[in-house]
Amino acid sequence: xxxxxxxxxxxxxxxxxxxxxxxxxxxxxxxxxxxxxxxxxxxxxxxxxxxxxxxxxxxxxxxxxxxxxxxxxxxxxxxxxxxxxxxxxxxxxxxxxxxxxxxxxxxxxxxxxxxxxxxxxxxxxxxxxxxxxxxxxxxxxxxxxxxxxxxxxxxxxxxxxxxxxxxxxxxxxxxxxxxxxxxxxxxxxxxxxxxxxxxxxxxxxxxxxxxxxxxxxxxxxxxxxxxxxxxxxxxxxxxxxxxxxxxxxxxxxxxxxxxxxxxxxxxxxxxxxxxxxxxxxxxxxxxxxxxxxxxxxxxxxxxxxxxxxxxxxxxxxxxxxxxxxxxxxxxxxxxxxxxxxxxxxxxxxxxxxxxxxxxxxxxxxxxxxxxxxxxxxxxxxxxxxxxxxxxxxxxxxxxxxxxxxxxxxxxx
Amino acid sequence: xxxxxxxxxxxxxxxxxxxxxxxxxxxxxxxxxxxxxxxxxxxxxxxxxxxxxxxxxxxxxxxxxxxxxxxxxxxxxxxxxxxxxxxxxxxxxxxxxxxxxxxxxxxxxxxxxxxxxxxxxxxxxxxxxxxxxxxxxxxxxxxxxxxxxxxxxxxxxxxxxxxxxxxxxxxxxxxxxxxxxxxxxxxxxxxxxxxxxxxxxxxxxxxxxxxxxxxxxxxxxxxxxxxxxxxxxxxxxxxxxxxxxxxxxxxxxxxxxxxxxxxxxxxxxxxxxxxxxxxxxxxxxxxxxxxxxxxxxxxxxxxxxxxxxxxxxxxxxxxxxxxxxxxxxxxxxxxxxxxxxxxxxxxxxxxxxxxxxxxxxxxxxxxxxxxxxxxxxxxxxxxxxxxxxxxxxxxxxxxxxxxxxxxxxxxx
Numbered sequence: 087x088x089x090x091x092x093x094x095x096x097x098x099x100x101x102x103x104x105x106x107x108x109x110x111x112x113x114x115x116x117x118x119x120x121x122x123x124x125x126x127x128x129x130x131x132x133x134x135x136x137x138x139x140x141x142x143x144x145x146x147x148x149x150x151x152x153x154x155x156x157x158x159x160x161x162x163x164x165x166x167x168x169x170x171x172x173x174x175x176x177x178x179x180x181x182x183x184x185x186x187x188x189x190x191x192x193x194x195x196x197x198x199x200x201x202x203x204x205x206x207x208x209x210x211x212x213x214x215x216x217x218x219x220x221x222x223x224x225x226x227x228x229x230x231x232x233x234x235x236x237x238x239x240x241x242x243x244x245x246x247x248x249x250x251x252x253x254x255x256x257x258x259x260x261x262x263x264x265x266x267x268x269x270x271x272x273x274x275x276x277x278x279x280x281x282x283x284x285x286x287x288x289x290x291x292x293x294x295x296x297x298x299x300x301x302x303x304x305x306x307x308x309x310x311x312x313x314x315x316x317x318x319x320x321x322x323x324x325x326x327x328x329x330x331x332x333x334x335x336x337x338x339x340x341x342x343x344x345x346x347x348x349x350x351x352x353x354x355x356x357x358x359x360x361x362x363x364x365x366x367x368x369x370x371x372x373x374x375x376x377x378x379x380x381x382x383x384x385x386x387x388x389x390x391x392x393x394x395x396x397x398x399x400x401x402x403x404x405x406x407x408x409x410x411x412x413x414x415x416x417x418x419x420x421x422x423x424x425x426x427x428x429x430x431x432x433x434x435x436x437x438x439x440x441x442x443x444x445x446x447x448x449x450x451x452x453x454x455x456x457x458x459x460x461x462x463x464x465x466x467x468x469x470x471x472x473x474x475x476x477x478x479x480x481x482x483x484x485x486x487x488x489x490x491x492x493x494x495x496x497x498x
Numbered sequence: 499x500x501x502x503x504x505x506x507x508x509x510x511x512x513x514x515x516x517x518x519x520x521x522x523x524x525x526x527x528x529x530x531x532x533x534x535x536x537x538x539x540x541x542x543x544x545x546x547x548x549x550x551x552x553x554x555x556x557x558x559x560x561x562x563x564x565x566x567x568x569x570x571x572x573x574x575x576x577x578x579x580x581x582x583x584x585x586x587x588x589x590x591x592x593x594x595x596x597x598x599x600x601x602x603x604x605x606x607x608x609x610x611x612x613x614x615x616x617x618x619x620x621x622x623x624x625x626x627x628x629x630x631x632x633x634x635x636x637x638x639x640x641x642x643x644x645x646x647x648x649x650x651x652x653x654x655x656x657x658x659x660x661x662x663x664x665x666x667x668x669x670x671x672x673x674x675x676x677x678x679x680x681x682x683x684x685x686x687x688x689x690x691x692x693x694x695x696x697x698x699x700x701x702x703x704x705x706x707x708x709x710x711x712x713x714x715x716x717x718x719x720x721x722x723x724x725x726x727x728x729x730x731x732x733x734x735x736x737x738x739x740x741x742x743x744x745x746x747x748x749x750x751x752x753x754x755x756x757x758x759x760x761x762x763x764x765x766x767x768x769x770x771x772x773x774x775x776x777x778x779x780x781x782x783x784x785x786x787x788x789x790x791x792x793x794x795x796x797x798x799x800x801x802x803x804x805x806x807x808x809x810x811x812x813x814x815x816x817x818x819x820x821x822x823x824x825x826x827x828x829x830x831x832x833x834x835x836x837x838x839x840x841x842x843x844x845x846x847x848x849x850x851x852x853x854x855x856x857x858x859x860x861x862x863x864x865x866x867x868x869x870x871x872x873x874x875x876x877x878x879x880x881x882x883x884x885x886x887x888x889x890x891x892x893x894x895x896x897x898x899x900x901x902x903x904x905x906x907x908x909x910x
Contacts, residue, residue: 102675131677160671167676248897252802255899259572260799263514264579265543270795292898362774379794383682387672390664390803393897475897485660485805485887486704487667 088414090220092193093125095141096404098161098228099132099168099199099206103242104249104389105400106198106228107155107162107490112404113196113226114144114152122412123194127497131164132199133206136186137179146495154490156397157480159389162492165199170206173213180213187214187221190497194222194411198404200229200240201445204419208440211417222411225419225440226403230386232281235446236438237421241403242386244396244473247285249388250274250328250381251474254289254296257379258326266375267323269315269368273361273380277332278302279449282385284462286328288474291467297325302332303450304459306341311364312371314460319372331360390487394476399433406435419443424472431472500826502632504605505537507553508816510573510640511544511580511611511618515654516661516801517812518610518640519567519574519902524816525608525638526556526564534824535606539909543576544611545618548598549591558907566902568809569892571801574904582618585625592625599626599633602909606634606823610816612641612652613857616831620852623829634823637831637852638815642798644693647858648850649833653815654798656808656885659697661800662686662740662793663886666701666708669791670738678787679735681727681780685773685792689744690714691861694797696874698740700886703879709737714744715862716871718753723776724783726872731784743772802899806888811845818847831855836884843884 096113098106110128117126126144129135142163144152155162173180186192197207204225211223227234232243254272261270276282280301289295297318300306318325334340342360361378369376403420410418418437425432454465481488508525510518522540529538540554541547554575556564567574585592598604609619616637623635639646644655666684673682686695692713701707709730712718730737746752754772773790781788815832822830830849837844866877893900 098675102672131675134677158671159668161675164677165675251898253796253800255901256571256799256801257795259570259901260514260795263510263543263573263577265546265576288898292895294901359774362771377795379796380792381796382791383669383672383789384665384791384796387668388665389668471896477894477897482889483704484883485889486663486700489667489671489706 089122090193090222091122091124092191093127094123094194094196095127095129095136095192096163096196096198097129097132097135098163098165099197099203100165100229101200101386102160102165103228103230103386104159104245104392105242105396107158108397108400109198109226109228109241109404110162111152111155112401113408116405116408117194118145120408120412125190125497127190128163132166132168132203133170134166134168135164136183139186141190141497142494143497147492151490151492154481154488156401157389157392157478158489159387162490167202169202170209173209180210183210184214184217184219187219193220196224196226196404196407198226198228200231200234201447204234204440205444208444211440222416223440224407224411224416225443226407227419227421230282231276231279233279233447233449235443235448238424238433239422239473241396241400243281245389245392246282246385247288247470248393248474249385249391250282250285251288251295252391253381254286254328255292255294258289258294261326261377262324267319269319269325269327269372269374269376271327271329271361271364271368271376271378272296273329273331273359273378275381275385276302276330278447280330281450283328283330284450284466285470287462287466288470295326296328298460299328299462300330300333300460301450301455301462302330302334303452304455305336306333308367312367315368316372319374329360329364390480392478393474394478395473397478402435410437501534502605502634503534503536504603505539506535506606506608507539507541507548507604508575508608508610509541509544509547510575510577511609511615512577512641513612513798514572514577515640515642515798516571516657516804517654517808519570520809520812521610521638521640521653521816522574523564523567524813525820528817528820529606530557532820532824537602537909539602540575544578544580544615545582546578546580547576548595551598553602553909554906555909559904563902563904566893566900568813569801569804569890570901571799574902579614581614582621585621592622595622596626596629596631599631604633608636608638608819610638610640612643612646613859616646616852617856620856623852627829634828635852636819636823636828637855638819639831639833642694643688643691645691645859645861647855647860650836650845651834651885653808653812655693657801657804658694658797659700659882660805660886661797661803662694662697663700663707664803665793666698666740667704667706670701670706673738673789674736679731681731681737681739681784681786681788683739683741683773683776683780683788683790684708685741685743685771685790687793687797688714688742690859692742693862695740695742696862696878697882699874699878700882707738708740710872711740711874712742712745712872713862713867713874714742714746715864716867717748718745720779724779727780728784731786741772741776802892804890805886806890807885809890814847822849
């Protein structure tokens with residue numbers, strides 16, 4: 087083993103999730119206990135914190151507050167959506183990062199994020215190799231979108247899926263109390279992949295979910311959609327629909343954007359989203375009472391409905407990143423591999439080259455979606471159900487969530 | 499005691515809540531065990547089920563499924579929004595109700611609902627008195643809006659309040675992860691009273707809630723609102739706002755309706771709601787990233803975040819209605835009285851004449867709202883906090899809610 091002593095940095099990047107802090111805690115807790123890691127720094131707002139020399143000394147935090155990170159949604163260190171340049175075009179940022187790494191003797195860099203963040207992580211890793219600065223760089227996966235390449239699933243997906251499934255089950259009951267019937271359209275996140283909208287099928291599998299589910303993996307056809315909804319509404323007197331925000335027409339235009347010209351031509355893209363647009367179209371077609379419901383930020387920060395499996399796996403991903411790095415591994419992302427033991431779901435970590443992960447997207451397999459393209463089948467439910475299992479023992483204060491409170495002491 | 503033997507009907511009416519079925523279970527469970535009550539019928543879709551002779555025989559249900567009603571949101575028997583006529587103008591419905599009551603020997607009528615439902619309940623009670631048909635009529639309160647007269651609070655409010663407060667705390671963390679800042683506007687139910695929007699102050703009391711809260715009790719001023727938001731956004735770099743759907747200008751026009759003329763003049767009231775409208779106005783004023791989030795139906799059916807106190811009190815309200823009726827009481831609504839014993843919150847039932855309750859609305863006291871009219875104070879938090887206490891032990895199946903499944907066997 088090639089022993090390397092030095093400080094580490096953990097950064098969080100991209101859209102937050104309910105469990106991204108569980109991964110951060112996995113990194114921080116494991117790193118604080120490792121004798122080869124001389125200091126543990128949290129970067130404020132991801133890579134921007136490195137560029138701005140804003141690093142928090144995690145050893146200054148109360149261990150009990152750090153532990154609460156497992157149950158605290160959103161990015162506790164702050165996040166960013168900073169697209170780092172191609173180093174061959176402009177290496178200013180990389181020189182600055184190297185300068186900061188040298189200043190603090192940073193020999194371990196852990197970056198927790200989705201596709202774009204793994205691209206950043208990969209570029210930094212390759213740059214450090216090129217200039218011969220020894221630093222082990224590891225990606226820690228995170229995205230509710232579940233679209234990272236090379237991993238069975240992504241930390242954060244399951245908790246969002248559980249939020250979506252539970253909320254759909256509750257709305258299902260609410261949206262059919264009147265004898266006059268109702269059509270409910272639930273808008274779910276997922277710009278390019280339909281994993282989250284597909285999670286609504288978990289509710290249907292237990293008898294209280296959408297009749298129809300539309301994913302971005304299949305081109306959207308408004309006439310077909312309206313006919314589908316009308317048919318079910320006429321049959322049942324009610325209809326529930328889940329749609330991915332990223333559904334698009336065959337020409338690639340997002341349905342949510344097409345509205346501007348299709349509906350009023352006055353550029354009011356700000357007012358209402360896809361759910362409101364579809365609700366309007368369905369109302370015009372059917373005359374029914376229609377509710378468009380956008381799960382919005384709630385689905386990615388609803389830690390009160392987190393999956394315990396997701397929390398523990400997110401922690402495990404952070405822990406594995408540190409352990410592998412200390413053991414000499416670099417330039418990899420931690421990924422998940424699923425297996426079955428005695429009929430039970432088992433998840434283990436594996437490692438994927440960062441080069442392979444960067445900017446590659448994983449989509450819902452077409453064969454998991456029905457032929458009509460308006461629902462997902464049993465294969466999806468079988469895939470997602472083990473991931474949402476387990477109720478975390480959420481710390482509460484006066485029956486409200488007790489989230490971690492960090493001091494965020496800047497490193498000297 | 500004037501002993502009266504006969505059947506009872508329980509009906510649910512108006513918008514559902516997370517705990518309305520706990521009250522129904524309080525009625526059903528108590529009635530099934532009472533020797534004076536010869537049969538227990540659930541009316542399908544409230545009073546419409548009586549008019550249509552659609553009564554379910556509750557003794558046919560599995561007792562274990564009935565018990566799950568305590569944790570099942572929305573109206574399990576079905577609800578209605580049926581405005582019953584003034585009997586002096588048109589007594590058709592009343593004659594039909596009397597006919598059904600006689601057919602099934604109904605001597606006890608329990609109606610579970612809000613303001614309009616208590617009006618229905620009151621009219622039926624007075625009609626039965628007038629025609630000399632002995633039937634004990636009791637209102638069981640229910641409304642997330644918390645605006646029923648004569649009761650300290652209403653079953654259903656606390657669970658919605660807990661959902662709102664918890665969701666605000668989670669969104670608060672999410673909406674400030676980026677160094678670029680964000681303004682989040684949360685739209686909360688409450689057409690005429692601001693109890694629900696005020697509940698967002700519970701989140702603020704624990705350090706993660708709205709900076710500004712606007713209730714319908716105070717006339718809305720768009721210029722003042724935009725100036726408030728801009729000031730806080732400039733000071734803090736972020737701003738979170740809670741608004742009641744019922745906020746209105748001084749002339750009484752709802753802000754959500756004014757949009758049609760104010761914004762585009764093309765009558766697109768369907769597209770987006772108040773949150774989207776305000777988000778658009780704030781974006782134009784500040785240039786900030788703005789998210790409008792409508793809690794929509796989620797807040798009234800989010801049983802996974804129900805207050806155990808609310809569940810138990812809702813059950814107690816149903817139970818008290820039956821016990822009082824059997825003991826000779828009629829023409830009343832069950833209400834709640836709060837007291838403090840050894841520093842602890844205690845809630846007991848009392849009875850209010852239906853005549854007093856019907857169509858009277860209770861609003862947030864003006865002195866609980868700050869002078870500027872853009873927040874609520876400590877008095878509101880002190881009022882609401884005891885109500886949201888306690889976590890129900892929710893029945894789950896594969897980590898998803900296990901809701902009651904009723905057979906709904908029609909009475910013969």
